[in-house]
Amino acid sequence: MAKLFNTRSMIFTLYGDYVSQYGNVIWIGSLIRLLEEFGHNEQSVRAAISRMNKQGWVKSQKNGNRSYYFLTERGKARMDEAAQRIYQIEAPSWDGQWRLLLYTIPEEKRHLRDELRQELVWSGFGLLSNSCWITPNPLEQQVKDLIKKYDIDAYVNFFHGTYEGTKENKDLVEQCWDLEAVNERYSQFIQAYSQKYIIDKSKIEKGEMNDGNCFVQRTLLVHQYRKFLFIDPSLPKELLPDNWLGDSAASLFTDYYQILKEPATRFFESVFDSGDINV
Structure with a gap:
């Protein structure tokens, strides 16, 4: 059977939709067996879970001669956020407030800036102008978590308020997304x-x-x-x-x-x- 989709991406899907409902822990052998259904072999599964381990999404624990992998706090937080959005049937209502995040991360920390951009896009922020991101959603906690995760408190400012410009709110939406x-x-x-x-x-x-x-x-x-x-x-x-x-x-x-x-x-x-x- 031809391999369906990226192995690492499929593991994320299995953790999010299944494993997270059963204590977040799974034997590597079970993971290999499940991914066989999509054309992934043992070598690709072990390589993918190893990368996820190094990236801080999962950790491993031995029980006898078996290796078990479980989500880290970072991994659980990402799965919880994803589940909340995936299983949301209707769009949320709006409190009329915009949240603005601005940063001035120096060039020598460019890797942090690039990672932060990816996180902001994932969370639903839109780029209004250079280094100025906005969202109408109440993502205050996510922003606090990002600032703590990347230790960038010195480079970030965060505000919320109403738009008082000459455009309409939907014009801002068209500009950002x-x-x-x-x-x-x-x-x-x-x-x-x-x-x-x-x-x-x-x-x-x-x-x-x-x-x-x-x-x-x-x-x-x-x-x-x-x-x-x-x-x-x-x-x-x-x-x-x-x-x-x-x-x-x-x-x-x-x-x-x-x-x-x-x-x-x-x-x-x-x-x-x-x-x-x-x-």
Whole structure:
């Protein structure tokens, strides 16, 4: 079977949708077996989990001759944030406040600046002007965590307030985010998965789809939908265009996920081993 998607990325999906619901710990052998369903071999899984270990997402612990990997606090925080956004069915309402983050990180710390930019995009910030990022969402805690994580308190200023300029709030949105491109991606998702949902729903009702197939389809569904975390800033409904498809895509995702959930979980549990390790 040809390998489906990047191994490290698939491991993140499995931790987020399955392992995090079972104590965040999994035996490497279980992880290898699960990823075989997507064409990943033992060598690629071990290499990917090793990189995640070095990057601070997971840690390992031995139990006998078996190695178990569990999410670090950083990893759990990222999974919690992702889950909150993935399983959000409707756009949040807005308190009318903008949050502004400005930084002056020196050139010799450019690597910190680059990492901070990636984190801000992930969290849903938009670039208003050079080194000035904005969001309408209440991300105060995320900002505090980032400042602490990168030790950049001396270089960062953070404000919130109302926009008093001559433009409209939606004009700021157009300046900071390409929602038209995001909407097109949602349209493609709906087109690709509407028919699949109907077909799989019928198969499951007729008993024509086994647990392993459901596991694969649910994981791939989440993996594809998870990509919107990197491009959709999760703006409040007051700031979204009238033809926004994000809510429709979320409803389709939720309906499809629910029909796959139970059989997919059975398959996962048949392979899963946590070694009774508590972290």
